[in-house]
Amino acid sequence: MLHCGLGAGLLMALARPPQLAPAPTPTMFDPVGVPAETILDITWLLIGVCGAIGVIMFCLIGFAIVRCRRPEGDDREPPQVYGSNPIELAWTVIPLLIVFVLFMVSARGIFELERTSPPEGSTELTVIGHRWWWEFDYGDLGVVTAGELHVPIDEGGVADLYLTLKSADVAHSFWVPQLGPKMDVIPDRVNHLWLQANRPGTFVGQCAEYCGTQHANMLITVVVESRENFNAWVQNQQKEAADDSAVAAGKRLFLRTACINCHTVRGTVANGTFAPDLTHLMSRSMIGSGAVPNTPENLREWVWDPQNIKPGCEMPSMKLSRSEVDLVCAYLETLR
Amino acid sequence: MSVLQPPAGPDAAGPVPFLSRLHEWVTTVDHKKIGTMYIVCGIIYLIIAGLEATLMRWQLTWPGMDVLTPEEFNRLFTMHGTTMVFFVGMPILLGSANILIPLMIGARDLAFPRLNAFSFWLFFFGSLLLYFSYFGGQGLYGMGSAPDVGWFAYAPLTERTFSRGHSTDYWILGIFVAGIGSTATAANFIATILGMRCRGMTLMKMPLLVWIMLVDSVIILLALPPLAAAQILLLFDRLLGAHFFDAQAGGSALLWQNLFWFFGHPEVYILILPGFAFVTEIIPVFSRKVIFGYPLMVAATVAIGFISLGVWAHHMFVVGLSPMLNTIFMGSTMLVGVPTGIKMFNWVATMIGGRIRFDTPMLYATGFLCQFLLGGLTGIFLATVPFDWQVSDSYFVVGHFHFVLFGGLVFAILAAVFYWFPKVTGRMMNETLGKWQFWLLVIGFNITFGAMHVSGFLGMPRRVYTYHTDRGWDFWNLLTSLGVIVQILGFALFALNLVHSLFKGKKAGDDPWDAWTLEWSTTSPPPPHNFEEDPVVHSRRPLWDLKHPDDPDWKYE
Numbered sequence: 001m002l003h004c005g006l007g008a009g010l011l012m013a014l015a016r017p018p019q020l021a022p023a024p025t026p027t028m029f030d031p032v033g034v035p036a037e038t039i040l041d042i043t044w045l046l047i048g049v050c051g052a053i054g055v056i057m058f059c060l061i062g063f064a065i066v067r068c069r070r071p072e073g074d075d076r077e078p079p080q081v082y083g084s085n086p087i088e089l090a091w092t093v094i095p096l097l098i099v100f101v102l103f104m105v106s107a108r109g110i111f112e113l114e115r116t117s118p119p120e121g122s123t124e125l126t127v128i129g130h131r132w133w134w135e136f137d138y139g140d141l142g143v144v145t146a147g148e149l150h151v152p153i154d155e156g157g158v159a160d161l162y163l164t165l166k167s168a169d170v171a172h173s174f175w176v177p178q179l180g181p182k183m184d185v186i187p188d189r190v191n192h193l194w195l196q197a198n199r200p201g202t203f204v205g206q207c208a209e210y211c212g213t214q215h216a217n218m219l220i221t222v223v224v225e226s227r228e229n230f231n232a233w234v235q236n237q238q239k240e241a242a243d244d245s246a247v248a249a250g251k252r253l254f255l256r257t258a259c260i261n262c263h264t265v266r267g268t269v270a271n272g273t274f275a276p277d278l279t280h281l282m283s284r285s286m287i288g289s290g291a292v293p294n295t296p297e298n299l300r301e302w303v304w305d306p307q308n309i310k311p312g313c314e315m316p317s318m319k320l321s322r323s324e325v326d327l328v329c330a331y332l333e334t335l336r
Numbered sequence: 337m338s339v340l341q342p343p344a345g346p347d348a349a350g351p352v353p354f355l356s357r358l359h360e361w362v363t364t365v366d367h368k369k370i371g372t373m374y375i376v377c378g379i380i381y382l383i384i385a386g387l388e389a390t391l392m393r394w395q396l397t398w399p400g401m402d403v404l405t406p407e408e409f410n411r412l413f414t415m416h417g418t419t420m421v422f423f424v425g426m427p428i429l430l431g432s433a434n435i436l437i438p439l440m441i442g443a444r445d446l447a448f449p450r451l452n453a454f455s456f457w458l459f460f461f462g463s464l465l466l467y468f469s470y471f472g473g474q475g476l477y478g479m480g481s482a483p484d485v486g487w488f489a490y491a492p493l494t495e496r497t498f499s500r501g502h503s504t505d506y507w508i509l510g511i512f513v514a515g516i517g518s519t520a521t522a523a524n525f526i527a528t529i530l531g532m533r534c535r536g537m538t539l540m541k542m543p544l545l546v547w548i549m550l551v552d553s554v555i556i557l558l559a560l561p562p563l564a565a566a567q568i569l570l571l572f573d574r575l576l577g578a579h580f581f582d583a584q585a586g587g588s589a590l591l592w593q594n595l596f597w598f599f600g601h602p603e604v605y606i607l608i609l610p611g612f613a614f615v616t617e618i619i620p621v622f623s624r625k626v627i628f629g630y631p632l633m634v635a636a637t638v639a640i641g642f643i644s645l646g647v648w649a650h651h652m653f654v655v656g657l658s659p660m661l662n663t664i665f666m667g668s669t670m671l672v673g674v675p676t677g678i679k680m681f682n683w684v685a686t687m688i689g690g691r692i693r694f695d696t697p698m699l700y701a702t703g704f705l706c707q708f709l710l711g712g713l714t715g716i717f718l719a720t721v722p723f724d725w726q727v728s729d730s731y732f733v734v735g736h737f738h739f740v741l742f743g744g745l746v747f748a749i750l751a752a753v754f755y756w757f758p759k760v761t762g763r764m765m766n767e768t769l770g771k772w773q774f775w776l777l778v779i780g781f782n783i784t785f786g787a788m789h790v791s792g793f794l795g796m797p798r799r800v801y802t803y804h805t806d807r808g809w810d811f812w813n814l815l816t817s818l819g820v821i822v823q824i825l826g827f828a829l830f831a832l833n834l835v836h837s838l839f840k841g842k843k844a845g846d847d848p849w850d851a852w853t854l855e856w857s858t859t860s861p862p863p864p865h866n867f868e869e870d871p872v873v874h875s876r877r878p879l880w881d882l883k884h885p886d887d888p889d890w891k892y893e
């Protein structure tokens with residue numbers, strides 16, 4: 001008995017996902033790469049120019065409000081001024097010039113950031129938007145994962161990321177503000193997006209195009225990590241699913257339920273592609289595409305009834321008993 | 337049982353029975369009555385859509401709230417947007433143009449009064465069709481529900497695969513039916529303005545409001561039919577198994593976006609131009625000064641109308657258009673800022689050197705200037721493609737268009753209500769209540785929608801029913817929701833003021849504001865055919881000429 005309990009405890013400890021550093025607020029004012037920095041530079045220019053226009057206009061309006069009031073009991077009409085061609089010409093031409101400058105600066109930004117080919121040495125992957133989760137396919141590396149994206153960065157270098165964006169159903173939008181612009185993910189189109197990070201860290205974002213019931217819980221985590229860590233992660237992801245005889249009962253149960261119609265666990269008969277690949281489920285920090293942290297308790301609640309955690313999501317409750325849920329989760333927790 | 341009572345004889349004194357009055361309103365073809373009905377419906381829907389927004393803000397006050405289910409939240413923002421655009425903005429603009437155009441050009445009615453009535457009832461029943469979806473949206477079995485596809489209803493989310501039941505069909509049909517009415521009314525306005533002006537009123541002597549409504553009607557005529565076409569295609573997809581927008585069967589999701597925004601962006605100008613029209617009439621009267629640069633104002637209006645038809649793809653900067661297309665649409669979008677800027681400058685130039693009276697209409701017009709200025713400037717931000725790539729579909733955009741459509745349009749509408757209420761009802765609105773309402777709205781509005789810009793900067797996308805606390809958006813969302821409470825107080829005062837003034841307001845007289853356009857020369861409310869005798873005008877300000885025979889306008893125009 002003692003042995004069993006110890007084993008389960010050890011299992012629980014091992015099952016905990018790697019703790020990620022808390023992600024900062026995904027603000028465009030804290031850029032970590034050239035695309036986001038370029039946008040922020042243009043934003044500061046806009047704030048300067050539009051701010052100046054705003055200050056001038058508010059001064060004029062304020063002047064009119066304060067100085068051009070009708071004195072109490074004075075009913076005389078002011079002089080009627082019908083217009084002035086030079087003045088009107090001035091405030092047609094000057095805004096045109098301002099607009100021209102903004103246009104040229106921004107046009108340059110557009111052509112710089114909208115790349116049609118990957119930059120040298122970039123990590124290339126295909127992003128597929130599903131209702132309501134993100135699939136990341138690393139192509140030649142043979143890695144397919146969900147919700148959490150890993151990118152290598154060399155010491156003192158930059159991590160370029162070149163995404164090919166596709167949708168499995170409706171329109172979504174991929175947005176991680178600190179790494180660069182957002183890009184829509186549209187079913188009959190293939191879009192590309194260049195992102196960049198110049199330091200390791202965890203950066204978050206989420207789907208930005210309304211895609212239905214659970215649009216709010218379609219989160220993205222991007223982990224930018226050292227090349228050693230990334231390689232270790234890739235090696236782990238490339239392995240087939242763990243096959244631990246201690247949880248054989250749970251595995252049997254999992255493979256006998258409808259789970260396998262939607263989920264893949266490589267090395268088993270589970271080969272569904274409608275839902276996230278579970279081969280290395282425990283290597284991810286969140287479940288339900290960011291709905292809740294991937295803790296043993298949350299995992300049990302999720303398998304018990306996902307609709308309690310992410311109402312409206314495509315995964316139904318499998319109507320397992322609590323002890324069956326424990327069995328299945330014990331198996332899932334070995335999928336590291 | 338009042339139906340069975342004998343009708344009151346012609347000499348019977350006392351109030352007209354309710355049914356007779358109802359009958360009179362339902363069968364009327366009088367432009368003032370139809371206009372009033374449009375506006376009353378618009379205000380009722382304003383309250384409904386405002387309550388929908390309040391529920392959404394309740395849900396978003398703190399992260400992870402459980403006030404609404406995700407489905408309910410998604411229905412609410414769809415209905416809020418659709419209602420505000422099609423059943424608040426449109427009827428109020430069509431209604432006020434209905435009332436004002438004939439009065440301002442000295443005509444007896446619109447060119448086609450029966451068509452006008454027909455259009456109103458199309459609008460009315462169109463709006464009921466949309467709201468019937470709350471009961472019949474999933475067919476006749478089970479609970480009904482409203483559409484949950486967003487007000488721009490992007491394909492393929494609207495296809496049968498993803499949108500079960502009939503809620504999207506109701507969305508299509510409700511707007512389609514109301515749209516037929518709007519299109520017919522636009523044609524009606526154009527015919528009226530071009531064909532029924534009184535003697536002496538050449539095109540360049542029309543009040544600017546009429547000019548703006550003329551341009552507005554032309555945009556309606558050009559922009560609404562593409563929407564109707566797109567909706568019919570979508571209906572084919574949904575009911576007849578076509579695949580126009582069904583990406584999985586070879587249709588194009590982008591086609592819908594192009595068709596919708598070809599309507600959708602001009603629609604924004606269709607809504608805001610009447611706002612411009614109201615303040616263009618109100619600012620000169622309360623500054624006691626003629627509008628600065630009339631010909632340039634006309635030119636700017638026409639320019640806005642023209643350019644607005646060529647900017648639609650700025651809603652699609654993030655769909656992956658080529659750099660060249662993005663650049664072109666950025667250029668056209670920035671260009672529309674120039675004529676809009678000209679209008680701002682001319683309004684302010686009218687105020688400077690005037691002797692301004694800050695009665696409620698002028699208060700709201702000034703509020704419009706400040707708020708719309710901010711909304712216009714963030715519009716230039718959003719026109720800039722790289723910036724738009726960051727904040728598109730975020731709360732920054734939500735903040736921006738509420739500054740334009742709420743801070744701009746709604747404040748202009750309120751200015752117009754306070755200004756023309758005496759003409760339509762014969763009674764003044766209460767100034768004290770109006771001023772309290774103004775300050776409550778200014779404070780509440782800026783808290784709510786100012787904070788939204790920050791949420792957007794911090795990466796919060798729009799249309800999310802909940803958010804996680806680790807994102808750092810809590811404070812700004814709380815602020816946004818708190819502002820709503822202040823706004824509700826403001827609108828409650830407005831409702832109170834409307835009802836109170838309707839029955840107990842001070843008698844207005846013909847010309848309470850000492851104004852200059854033709855509608856103030858007739859009685860308040862005007863008689864059925866508006867004028868005792870056909871007016872003749874010699875300048876843009878016929879009543880100024882009358883009041884200042886020594887210094888008439890026509891000497892200078």
